[in-house]
Amino acid sequence: MQRLVSAENKPIAIALAFILVILLIGTGYTLSTTGTAPLLSPNYLLQQLQIGAFLGICAAGIMMVILLGHIDLSIPWTLTAAAMTATAIGGDLAVPTALAVGVAVGLVNGIGVAWLRIPSMIFTLGVDTVLRGLMVAQTGGFAPQDTATPLMVFLAKERLLGIPAAIFVWAAVSLAIVVILTRTGFGRAIYATGSREAAAYLSGIRTRWVIVGAFVVSGVCAAIAGILLAGYSAKAYQGMGNVYLLPAIAAVVLGGTHILGGRGRYVGTLIGVILIVLLNSVLSIMQMPEAGRQIIYGGVIIAMLLVYGRNQRVLS
Template sequence: MSTFAQRMPSLDSLVPYAGTLLLILGGSLFYPQILGFEYLTQQLQISAFLGLLALGATLVILLGHIDLSVPWILGGAAIVSTSLAGTGDPLLTALAIPLALLFGAVVGIINGVGVAILRIPSMVWTLAVNSMLLGVAVLNTGGFNPKGEASETMVWLATGNIAGIPAAFIVWMATAGAMALLLKRSGFGRYLSSIGYNEKATFLSGVSTPSVIFAAFAIAGVCSAFGGVLLAGYANQAYQSMGDPFLLPTIAAVVIGGTSILGGRGSLVGTIGGVLFITLLTSILSVMQISDAWRNIIFGVIILAMLLLQTLRKRAA
């Protein structure tokens, strides 16, 4: 990837912003409240939950891999944080968020081991990890919703605001900014794209590709865990399968944002736009009383359309 490509948003990354604007303008013709400040800030708040997941997923997809363990990293982090906060012990409550993020990092590293060391396809390995996390959660809770509740800090991060701007949105933007600096100011970002283009050539050039893969999956795990913490704060509890509805929208947001599912090309700017588009589309479909089944079909069609477009563009290049 050229230096210019790293510093300047590509046309692909700007497409979801145009789509979001069209959704707002088109939706307002039928539902004028869409243009209201309260509605738009609510969408920014809700988009932060998906946005944190999508930031981590972008790193993994840039590698040319995919992480299907997002739902239960999210769910597991929510269970860890609410279980600790629900004890009432001040020390455990203070450790609730850090330990939940540590949980995400550990699972991410486990994913990295399977992909980089054992050389198991990421789709298979992460799906198996997701299944095992589900099993552990069921064993721990007996199949019922886990006990515990969110801490005041978790609730404020998810539902509070600063000068009218949702705190969750600010957290999402701060995380995105920190990640953008990491990608632009260090070799890590270049290595991600290089591995996505050609992992073998990158390794032969002297780059420790397993270390890069470990780091990417670990960061993705932390992002998924952070999303789980915020969701638990929003709901004031953790519940079974709370992460399941987020897997397809997470992948859709990244792909819509212009990140190639084959790896090597993409941007966080595009991912943020993809998240805003998906969040607003979901909201409008809910207002129109479209069922979950049709929403999944729409997301699937969007992903397939973007994959087809990327494939055609690669052949034409």
């Protein structure tokens, strides 16, 4: 049992070690160049967490799908469609409309994967393309002129008790995911279905509805991220979600969630998000050229996955 627990915690420990190394390198660089250490400033860390909330909420949703051994590639335009629809509707209906878009996309994805048995990678990519076409048709190919509502701006940019409201939203989403995965029958069914769907079905679990539910959660999380991102930017724009797909998947995998499903803890995803946010922040402070940033960013991910992959082979 002790060996199993250590193996489960190993990816999390590795991610924490990488975070420490990133902080040390970034602090050493800023001390040598400016004589200050902004990375250790509470205000700076809160700002990075505020920006990381968008990625963290996307990662929370996509983790639910990855735990089933599936993938949701419709995240970018689910986020964008929710944000653009919310700003177009405006008023008190903006946020509920965005959430409804997330639910609708999740239902379509879940039905396509669970009932039609189309591979999730192909089906969700197709849904993402359809959403992109719908949004281009809605705006005529031009940037929308709508602006975010005051509530959206408040949730993304304002502070409560000195802490950005976006962090509270991220915390609420995180708490909901943890409760679902650890305290509900739905969460246990996700792990069972991800481990072996046929066995879960034979044991009485409604695996198709479990898959639909996970995709709905992923869609809603993408919509929430879209609400916040539109509020942070004060408007919605085409392609605003494109930069979040791969980092969200990377955060989930780096946090120890098995890409084939059945194993993973949300705390690992949380740490994976913080790692990616801090890495991007340090590279920005160092004014690393885009080419160098991509090389280092990819290298860190590959290095962690290699170490984690060795751990998985030992387990198997």
